[in-house]
Amino acid sequence: MDTLYTETQAPVADVATEIPKSVISWAAILAGTAVAISISLVLVVLGSGLGLASLTPSVRGVPSPGSLAALAIVWIVLVQWLSAAFGGYVTGRLRTRWVGTHTHEVFFRDTAHGLVTWAVATAIVAMVIGSATSSMLSGGIHAAATTTAGATQGAAFSNSVAPYDVDALFRTTSGDGNSSAAAEGRGEATRILARGLTAGAVSDGDRTYLASLVAARAGISQADAQKRVDDVVGRALREAEAARKAAATTSLLTALAMLIGAFVACAAAALGGRERDLHP
Numbered sequence: 001m002d003t004l005y006t007e008t009q010a011p012v013a014d015v016a017t018e019i020p021k022s023v024i025s026w027a028a029i030l031a032g033t034a035v036a037i038s039i040s041l042v043l044v045v046l047g048s049g050l051g052l053a054s055l056t057p058s059v060r061g062v063p064s065p066g067s068l069a070a071l072a073i074v075w076i077v078l079v080q081w082l083s084a085a086f087g088g089y090v091t092g093r094l095r096t097r098w099v100g101t102h103t104h105e106v107f108f109r110d111t112a113h114g115l116v117t118w119a120v121a122t123a124i125v126a127m128v129i130g131s132a133t134s135s136m137l138s139g140g141i142h143a144a145a146t147t148t149a150g151a152t153q154g155a156a157f158s159n160s161v162a163p164y165d166v167d168a169l170f171r172t173t174s175g176d177g178n179s180s181a182a183a184e185g186r187g188e189a190t191r192i193l194a195r196g197l198t199a200g201a202v203s204d205g206d207r208t209y210l211a212s213l214v215a216a217r218a219g220i221s222q223a224d225a226q227k228r229v230d231d232v233v234g235r236a237l238r239e240a241e242a243a244r245k246a247a248a249t250t251s252l253l254t255a256l257a258m259l260i261g262a263f264v265a266c267a268a269a270a271l272g273g274r275e276r277d278l279h280p
Contacts, residue, residue, distance in 0.1 A: 023098065023109055024109075024112075024113070024116070025091075025094070025095040025096045025113065027094070028090075028091045028092075028093075028094035028095040028096070028113065029091055029113060029116050029117050029120065030120075031090055031091065031094050032087040032088060032089075032090040032091030032092075032094070032113075032114075032117040032121075032269075033087060033091075033117050033120045033121045033124070035083075035086050035087045035090045036083040036084060036086065036087025036088075036117065036118070036121040036265075037083070037087075037121050037124060037125060039082055039083040039086050039087070040079050040083040040121070040125060043075075043078060043079045043082065043083070044079065047075040047078070047079070072250050072254075073249075073250060073253045073254070073257070076253075076254050076257050077257045077260075080257045080258055080260070080261035080264075081257075081260065081261055081264050083121065083261075084114075084118050084121075084261040084262070084264040084265035084268065085264050085265070085268045086268070087114075087117050087118065087121055087265060087268075088113075088114035088117055088118065088264065088265035088266065088267070088268030088269035088272065089268040089269065089271060089272040090272065091113050091114060091117045091269050091272065092110050092113065092114065092268065092269035092270060092271060092272025092273035092274075092275075092276060093272040093273070093275060093276045094272075094276075095109075095110070095113055095273060095276065097276065097277060106273065106277070107270055107273075109273075110266075110269045110270040110272070110273035110274070111266040111267075111269060111270050112266075113269050113273070114265040114266040114267070114268060114269025114270065115262060115265060115266050115269075117265055117269065118261060118262045118265035118266075119262075122258065162236065162239070165193065165232045165235065165236050166186050166189055166190050166193070168228070168231075168232055169189055169210070169214050169218075169228060169229065169232055170186060170189070170214060170217050170218050171218060172218045172219055172220075188213065189210060189213060189214075192206050192209070192210060193210075193232075193233070193236060196233065196237075197236060197237065197240045200237075200240075201237070202233045202237075207226070207229055207230065207233065208226075210225075210229045210233075211225040211226040211228075211229045212225070214228060214229060
């Protein structure tokens with residue numbers, strides 16, 4: 001019996017033991033998330049001020065959609081990388097020390113903590129921006145608060161009509177662009193142009209009708225009105241296409257900057273964890 005018991009009983013040394021506790025340090029992650037969000041907020045305010053200063057109308061004219069997109073991309077990269085670096089580093093330095101753990105496992109846990117910190121901060125910022133956007137739309141506020149919002153506004157502007165283009169259509173030879181005859185056709189012309197910009201092209205029928213409308217309201221010949229319509233429509237379509245391309249480029253590079261921000265957070269957390277283990 002004693003021999004049989006000894007054979008069937010597993011030695012104590014072969015029994016795998018595991019501590020019933022997660023290795024994730026939520027306190028360190030939340031601290032790093034708070035740091036990342038705070039730095040993002042500071043950079044948002046700073047970027048808004050610098051963006052508004054650089055976009056102030058001057059003798060150089062209004063910035064193009066490409067310029068807006070470039071400013072937005074630079075700002076997004078700066079916000080993502082700096083906030084991710086500081087947040088990940090703080091998380092790595094504040095996490096609990098894992099005693100008796102292989103260095104490869106420690107490295108993985110540190111990078112995972114940095115990734116979770118970046119994910120939590122990104123989710124919170126996305127929820128705040130979504131809530132703010134919803135409140136702005138429900139309250140009827142359409143002003144952009146940051147450079148990024150200004151670049152995103154370019155996508156919405158691509159489907160709208162610049163007031164200058166409508167004024168150029170009904171400009172009279174006498175310089176009286178505010179006559180009642182010209183004012184009556186502005187609303188209809190605006191709707192026609194807006195529909196054409198949304199569709200990506202203004203049909204020949206709409207162009208001919210606009211030319212007749214402009215000739216009657218502005219007091220010019222049909223040929224001059226047709227040329228004026230073609231010039232305005234061509235310029236509006238080019239600007240709309242440029243705005244669409246700028247918005248698409250901004251979206252793609254924003255996603256890339258966010259992915260790189262995740263990598264920066266992981267690397268910073270690994271660096272912070274390494275320094276934390278060097279100075280227990």
